[in-house]
Amino acid sequence: MDRIPIPKMGSFLLVTIQVDMHDQLALRLQDDLTARIVAAKARGVLIDISSLEIVDSFIGRMISNIAGMARVLDAETVVVGMQPAVAITLVELGLSLEGVRTALNVDKGMLLLQRSLEDPEAEQ
């Protein structure tokens, strides 16, 4: 069964979702990521969903959950690269991912993570 690779970069973990998320994959990602955060002592997680074109309420909730779990494990989570259509769908589904940080692209997401590490007071 395929799984999403989670490479480590400095003290951050990168999750790039390049296939269509099905429910099983999302659940597995949740397991893998939480285990990996603990194992790698990661301080930040960057989830790139720029190639995700279809979302449903389950995947939306999953993203929000993953962010929440990472936060509990003391890792900042940034979701980057959401497609306009995906953003509209999530909003229409009533999932505005409260509490999840977002950025337009990987560059900006990395900046955001680095800054929140340097200056934890500036966190919202």
Add this chain to the structure above:
Amino acid sequence: MAAGQVVQQIIARTQKELLVEWLQNQAADGASRPDLMKESELRDQCKEFLALIQEAASTSGLDHVSGSAWASVREFLNGISRTRAVQGFSPAETATFVFSLKKPLFMRLRQEIGDAQTLADELWATSTLIDKLGLYTTEVYQKAREEVISRQQQELLELSTPVVSLWKDILALPLIGTLDSARTQVVMESLLHKIVETGAAIAIIDITGVPTVDTLVAQHLLKTVAAARLMGADCIISGIRPQIAQTIVHLGVDLSSVSTKATLADAFLVALKRTQSSLPQSSPPKSSNG
């Protein structure tokens, strides 16, 4: 002799006289509008119409207006109604163009036919024909007008939702007119695409031109803000007029999750501060600068 043949002969024989009388009738009925259409143009149209009717009537009689023989007549009327709808003729004036042909035709029929029975038959056939053609004209006219309206609606929708780039990383979205669901959708899409295109970090939504803000409009605004946030852009709502501020509070709409400013200038200042202060390293987290 089948009903309608006399009419067809009359049209064939006395086309010139008919044309003159018809034109006079149109002028008397107020259907010809010299301010909108030249008389020579009208004359050409009438002439062509008479010729087409005569041709169609000689092939298939007066009964089958929806048949293939009358296709050229219908097409001609189609063109006339459409151009007249655009030129600004009223529907009555457009229909009278056809209806005013009745009188000269009836007069000719009366002169030609002595027998009351035949006359009645011929009159009936002619009347039905003219009515059908007139109704067809009105129908096309209506359709043309509806097309104009729907096209304008579409244009209005696109025109009224421009997304402008104010500064590096700052977008402005001046909203004008009422925000309904369809417009919100268009606004949201154009805003989000512009965010991707420009990589903007802050979008200012200016609602100075929104006449009223009720709970639905507020909800639509919040949706737009939420979608922009998902893309990683902050939103500032500006241009809130005093009355609107009152309404929002009275309705119990919660805008506390969005920063709001009274004027676009204030919002712009805040946006500048946020993006510029992020040029050096330390800054509030959300205003990033790629």
